[in-house]
Amino acid sequence: MLERLYIEATETTPRVFFDKEESKFIISGRSLPEDTESVYEPIMDWLNEFEQDPNPEIEFEINFDYYNSTSLKKVVDILVILKRIETEKNSKVVVVWYYEDGDESSYENGEDLCYAVDLPIKLKVREE
Amino acid sequence: MQDTTNNSLFEELKDDTLSFIYLGKFDNTVLGFATEILKGHMTQADDTEGKKNKMSFLMIESFQNILRYGVLGREENETSGEIFMVRKTKGSYYITTGNFVENANIGPTREKLERVNSLTPEELKKLFLETLQNKKISQQGGAGLGFMEMVRKTKEKLDFDFVKISDTRSFFYFQIRLKNTEADNSPALGIDGAKRIKTLMENGKRFIAMKGDFNRSAVNPILSMAENNFGENSIVKQKKVYHILVEMLQNIAKHAKPTEEGYHLGLFSMGLDKDVYTVSATNGIEPAKKVKLENYIKSLNDKNKTELDEYYKVILRNGHDDKTIFSGLGLIDIARDSIVKIDYAFQEYKENLHLFSLTAKV
Incomplete structure (x- = not known):
């Protein structure tokens, strides 16, 4: 069984909690690193391994306080893997993108992602 | 000898209700302080969560732009350094950055800026989505995603200027405006103001200046930022x-x-x-x-x-x-x-x- 991935949040990097057994996939907090590559590397590695034997149903949550544009690009990379899992492994994938109530641009970015990877994305208002 | 730097700055910033000018040591901690200062100031009814998030995003993107190029640093004979500014006038917020660039990189950067400035919202959205999907993008943000998002979020053109310093280097000024109310038709603060402010700061040997309501704005972030610049002193x-x-x-x-307006305005x-x-x-x-x-x-x-x-x-x-x-x-x-x-x-x-x-x- 793939081990759980837990990464503590920092001022500029998100909290990551991926647990195959409990079927929890959550990225939350701030994602503002200058160097997105190294920050997202363990996430990508984990997902690449997960892709070999994914769960049949996946609800993937992205719940950012703040994020920069390069992080958005990394989210696309994540969703591309999920899209592959959906088409090649026939898993049922739902992505939830949380946005701040009243924040149009964050809502719009959710739509952008949905379009960019052609995955159904639920846009949900963040709750405190 | 009378030090008139503050008076001159006050005059230059006379229409600002908030100004934050920074020419000190650049690292991510500064961004944290600037965000805190701004949050302390964005307490009006029209400062919605959406606008606050937008401002945070715009500040982060602009600031990371400097850090990205900031590795150039300054050369021995250059007295000036990078600059980061956030200002609020009655109608708009402004974020301004200035940093060194290699002359060789000016062409591509100018091209990206001019392109995003020339596109209609629909064209911009299309380009943004295409860029998001493009797998070959370099990690250092060379695709201009940041610029595109800035225009999409502000619905304003990006203002910029390159000032040549030597045969190999230039100083790159960059400014974005976020209207506080859509109806604000006041002329935009130009890049020239930023240049004047930078000169005033440098002549006065200042690395930080802030104008605002010192009752409401948090004093703590200023203190922290000053501490950040203490260096090796006893x-x-x-x-x-x-x-x-x-x-x-x-x-x-x-x-x-x-x-x-009841502000305890100071600088x-x-x-x-x-x-x-x-x-x-x-x-x-x-x-x-x-x-x-x-x-x-x-x-x-x-x-x-x-x-x-x-x-x-x-x-x-x-x-x-x-x-x-x-x-x-x-x-x-x-x-x-x-x-x-x-x-x-x-x-x-x-x-x-x-x-x-x-x-x-x-």
């Missing part, structure tokens, strides 16, 4: 600088004449030159207070170290005779810590409002 010296800073900031809060700046820190505060005062204040500072400046220490003890015990102006020990403290006589300047600003600037060095 703890005793750092403590003195810190102490003067606190006194000066509280001085603004206490003595600034409230404006019509604070800090500089470092050859191990000597300059701390300077400016606020509006009623003209009637000028004479008393001036005489009081003169009397402090006339005292030598021992006399100041004595006077301090007396006031500590008995308080001031005239409590209409002076309540605390702030100015005496500043006089005791400063290595030069307190430098002060009065300037007529508006009817019934004088600017009073106070400068000390440690």
Whole structure:
């Protein structure tokens, strides 16, 4: 069984909690690193391994306080893997993108992602 | 010698309700402080969560732009450095950055900027989505995603200028505007203002300046930011600088004449030159207070170290005779810590409002 991935949040990097057994996939907090590559590397590695034997149903949550544009690009990379899992492994994938109530641009970015990877994305208002 | 940097800055920033200017050490901590200052200021009814998030995003993207190129740093003969500014006028927020670029990189950057500026919202959205999907994008943000998002979020064109410094390097000014109300038709603050501010700051050897309501704005982030620039100085010296800073900031809060909007508008700046820190505060005062204040500072400046220490003890015990102006020990403290006589300047600003600037060095 793939081990759980837990990464503590920092001022500029998100909290990551991926647990195959409990079927929890959550990225939350701030994602503002200058160097997105190294920050997202363990996430990508984990997902690449997960892709070999994914769960049949996946609800993937992205719940950012703040994020920069390069992080958005990394989210696309994540969703591309999920899209592959959906088409090649026939898993049922739902992505939830949380946005701040009243924040149009964050809502719009959710739509952008949905379009960019052609995955159904639920846009949900963040709750405190 | 009168230090007029603050007065000149005040004049340049006269329409700002908030200005934050930074030319100091650049790292991510500065961004944290700037965000905190802004949050402390964005408390009006029209400062929605959406707008706050937008401003945070815009600040982060702009700031990371500097850090990305900032590796260039400054060369030996270059006295100027990077600049980061956030300003709010009545109708709009502005974020301005300035950093060195290699002349060889100007072409592609200018091209990206001109392209995003020329696109309709629909075209921009299309380009943005295409870029998001493009797998070959370099990690250092070379695709201009940041620029695109800035335009999409502000619905304004990006303002910029490249000023040539040498055959190989230029200084890149970049400014974005976020309208506070869609209806704001005031002309945009141009890049020229940013250039003037940078010159004023550099001539005055300042690395930080802030104008705003010092009652509402958090004093703590300013203190933290100053600490961040303390460098290798002795703890005793750092403590003195810190102490003067606190006194000066509280001085603004206490003595600034409230404006019509009820703000305790003031301007604070800090500089470092050859191990000597300059701390300077400016606020509006009623003209009637000028004479008393001036005489009081003169009397402090006339005292030598021992006399100041004595006077301090007396006031500590008995308080001031005239409590209409002076309540605390702030100015005496500043006089005791400063290595030069307190430098002060009065300037007529508006009817019934004088600017009073106070400068000390440690």
